[in-house]
Amino acid sequence: MLRSRFLWQIYGAFGLTMLLSILVFGFLASSQVQEDARQQIRNGLLSQAAILKLIFTPYLRDAKTIDLQEIAALVEAQEARITLIDADGLVLADNRESPSLMANHKQRPEIAQARLSGVGDAERFSETVGQNLLYLAVRVEDGGVLLGYVRLAVPTKSVAHQLAQLRNRMYVSAAVITAIFLVFGFLLSRMFTGPIVEITSVASRIANGEFDLRLPSSRQDEIGEMALALNALAQGAQDRIVALTGSHDQMAAVLSGLNEGVIAVDLKQRIVHINSAARQLLKLEQEQVENLPLWEVVRISEICHAVDSCMGEQVVVKSTVRLEGTILDLSVLLMRNQQTKAPSGAIIVLEDFTDMVRLQQIRTDFVANASHELKTPIAAIRGFAETILDDPQMEEDTRLHFMDRIRSQASRLDNIVQDLIHLSRFDSPVKLPLLATVDLGGLLRQVYQAKSEDAEDAGVALDIDLPTESIEVHGEHSALDQMVSNLLDNAIKYSRSKEGRVHLRLSKLGETAVIEVEDNGIGIPDGEQQRIFERFYRIDRARSRDQGGTGLGLSIVKHVAQSHKGSVSVHSNGEQGTIFSVRIPVIGD
Numbered sequence: 001m002l003r004s005r006f007l008w009q010i011y012g013a014f015g016l017t018m019l020l021s022i023l024v025f026g027f028l029a030s031s032q033v034q035e036d037a038r039q040q041i042r043n044g045l046l047s048q049a050a051i052l053k054l055i056f057t058p059y060l061r062d063a064k065t066i067d068l069q070e071i072a073a074l075v076e077a078q079e080a081r082i083t084l085i086d087a088d089g090l091v092l093a094d095n096r097e098s099p100s101l102m103a104n105h106k107q108r109p110e111i112a113q114a115r116l117s118g119v120g121d122a123e124r125f126s127e128t129v130g131q132n133l134l135y136l137a138v139r140v141e142d143g144g145v146l147l148g149y150v151r152l153a154v155p156t157k158s159v160a161h162q163l164a165q166l167r168n169r170m171y172v173s174a175a176v177i178t179a180i181f182l183v184f185g186f187l188l189s190r191m192f193t194g195p196i197v198e199i200t201s202v203a204s205r206i207a208n209g210e211f212d213l214r215l216p217s218s219r220q221d222e223i224g225e226m227a228l229a230l231n232a233l234a235q236g237a238q239d240r241i242v243a244l245t246g247s248h249d250q251m252a253a254v255l256s257g258l259n260e261g262v263i264a265v266d267l268k269q270r271i272v273h274i275n276s277a278a279r280q281l282l283k284l285e286q287e288q289v290e291n292l293p294l295w296e297v298v299r300i301s302e303i304c305h306a307v308d309s310c311m312g313e314q315v316v317v318k319s320t321v322r323l324e325g326t327i328l329d330l331s332v333l334l335m336r337n338q339q340t341k342a343p344s345g346a347i348i349v350l351e352d353f354t355d356m357v358r359l360q361q362i363r364t365d366f367v368a369n370a371s372h373e374l375k376t377p378i379a380a381i382r383g384f385a386e387t388i389l390d391d392p393q394m395e396e397d398t399r400l401h402f403m404d405r406i407r408s409q410a411s412r413l414d415n416i417v418q419d420l421i422h423l424s425r426f427d428s429p430v431k432l433p434l435l436a437t438v439d440l441g442g443l444l445r446q447v448y449q450a451k452s453e454d455a456e457d458a459g460v461a462l463d464i465d466l467p468t469e470s471i472e473v474h475g476e477h478s479a480l481d482q483m484v485s486n487l488l489d490n491a492i493k494y495s496r497s498k499e500g501r502v503h504l505r506l507s508k509l510g511e512t513a514v515i516e517v518e519d520n521g522i523g524i525p526d527g528e529q530q531r532i533f534e535r536f537y538r539i540d541r542a543r544s545r546d547q548g549g550t551g552l553g554l555s556i557v558k559h560v561a562q563s564h565k566g567s568v569s570v571h572s573n574g575e576q577g578t579i580f581s582v583r584i585p586v587i588g589d
Contacts, residue, residue, distance in 0.1 A: 018181050022174050037166060038134075042121060045136040045152045048080065049119075052150045053138050056084055060092075060140055060147035081133065081153040085111065087146045110137040111149055123156060132156040195219070199226060206234045261350035264335065269294045269307060272345065281328060281350050303348065306332045310346050320353070327353045377409035384409075437587060438480055440471045440513055444506050447484045451492070460492050460500035467506060471513045472587045475564045483560040484515065486553040487580050491519035494578075512566075512583045520577040524570065532570065557582070 084093040089106025091099040105111050113120025114137040121136045137151040202213050213234065215227040261278030265271055271289050278284075282298055289297045295304050306317045310332040321328040328350050335345040384402040388394060394402075448464045455462035473480075484504075491502040505516040524532060532554050557580075561568040566584035 018178065022178055034166075041134065041154065042136060045080065045121075045134075045154065046119065046138070049136060049138040049150050049152050052082065052152070053140050056150055057140055057142060057147065060084075060086070061142045083151040083153070084148065085137075085151060086148040092148070105149075105151075108135075108137075110135040110151065113137070114139045114149055115146075126153070195227070199230060203230060206230075206237070212238065259351070261348075263294070263298075263348040263350075264345060265294050265307065265348070266345040267311070267343065269311070269346075271297060278348075278350055281326070281352060282323075303330060306330055307346055307348065310334055311343065314343060321350075325354070327357050329353045374413065377413040380409040381406050381413070436475075436477060437472050438475045438477050440473060440480075440506055440515065440584075441466045443477065443480055444484060444504060444515070447481060447488065448504055451485065451488045454489075455492050455502060458492050458495070458500070460495045460502055462488070462492070462502045462504070465503065465505040467508065469508070471506060471508050473513055473564065473584050474587060475584070479560045479563070483557050483582065484517075486557050487515075487517040487582075490553055491517050491521065491578075491580075494521040495519045508586065509583075511586055513586050515582040515584075516579055518577065518579045523576055524572040524578055 081096045082094070083091060083105070085105050086092055089104040089108075089111065091102040091105060093099060094102060109122040109124075110120040113122075118139045119137070121134070123132065123134050125131070126133045132155065133153040134156055135151060135153045137149050139149055140147045199215060202215055205213055214231050219227070259277055261281040262273070262275045263271060263278050264273040270291055270293055272291075274284075274289060282300070284297065286297065294307060298304065300321060300323065302319055302321045306319050309315070310317045311334065314334050316334070317330075317332040319330045321330050329352075331349040331351075333347045333349070334343055335347050336342065337344045384406045388399055388402050444464065444466060448462065452462055488502065488504065492500075495502060499520075501520050503516070503518040505514075505518070507514045507516075558568050561582050561584065564584050566582060568580065568582045570578060570580050572578040
């Protein structure tokens, strides 16, 4: 409060006004008091002169001798100088000096004035007594005949002493009044400036974001109205801030939940907002990018040029950006003010199309491969059938051979269709129903027994290694059976023709069941290991087709493993064999 400049301005103005008022009042009062004091002294001298006039009139009328001792007795208690003067100005008596030593007083100002008006006064230096005196003379008459003058005189220093005493009392009174009024003025100034200082402080804190502050509004004056207005302003600002914050938070939550990257820029292409998806797509490591130029943060010419075109031509710009193996779909839209419809910036939308492009390519390859795989047996069946129909005289052995080839190609066509049906079921967004608890040990033993004859016919040694403990998973028995069968079929087909060996193993690693199929066959080159799970992909197409493979077996293995919340991997050392590993979560305790 004491540091308030407004308080000291009000108090200073009040003090200065009061000081000037006291000075003016003091000057006027002092002049008036001095005048009143002189008038009072003059009246006193006039009263004394009237008394002396009565006393001296008989002496002047009868021409009696004036006894100076008697006069001295009359004025013994008086401080005034008494002078008796006849009508011609001759000094007859004086209580301070011998009349014989005094000059004629007829031309003295007070005597000349008394001769004309009856009473005269003057102030001057007296050569006789050697000091300033205040003179008052009264004309003495008898029956209209001028007898003489009675004159009284007092030293002006006594008058000055009286005036000084009056002035001192007045100065002391003025000082006391000034002190009282200064204290009262300070309290009064604080009473008026205190609420204003409080209002200023609260207004500053509200401006800094403390919108919940309120001022007491019990006063019924302008300050109370100001407090009410400020409270209403703070409440309105708080409501707007809450609404804006809620809207901003909702918008930020919506934008942060989008998979698409969104960047908003103003007319100067400074970043207003950027969501986390955009940061990830553009690989931005800088934390604070708001209010920075777009070209400084995003150093991709295609994006900057698209924003320039959008804001310059006021049209929607679409483009594709390739960034370190990632394909981004870019859209730039003009942002307009809701009220004026004037351009206010631009919205940049980025969407990762890499997976979509890859899936599109896989779909294209699948259609091409499926068409090719289906075309081959259909063409063979059609060719053999037409040959038989066109040659009724065909030998029986040849006809039977053609019929056997038709059956073989039909069987191959059926295998392809069945595998496609399985893949379609595994690709379905509806999860496989976990109908039962599957004992992987028992399932692998059944598959092992079913494939032992195939391995023996191919000249491959097949063995199995199962743990003593039971390993159970939630899953579909037929799907898991097909997965293991496909792995064993591949291992047997691609094992060495001599001394071929395939191992089927089951183990438990933590909470995961691990199924391994190992062979000592031709192996898989490093460059092919990431593609062997694609549909219809073959390392050696001619050999695979000759052995009746559809190119869908490993793809089915991958989808079955994933549908059971598991995974499949492959490890191969060139021509030294291959190990396929499938990991599936076991049933928890």
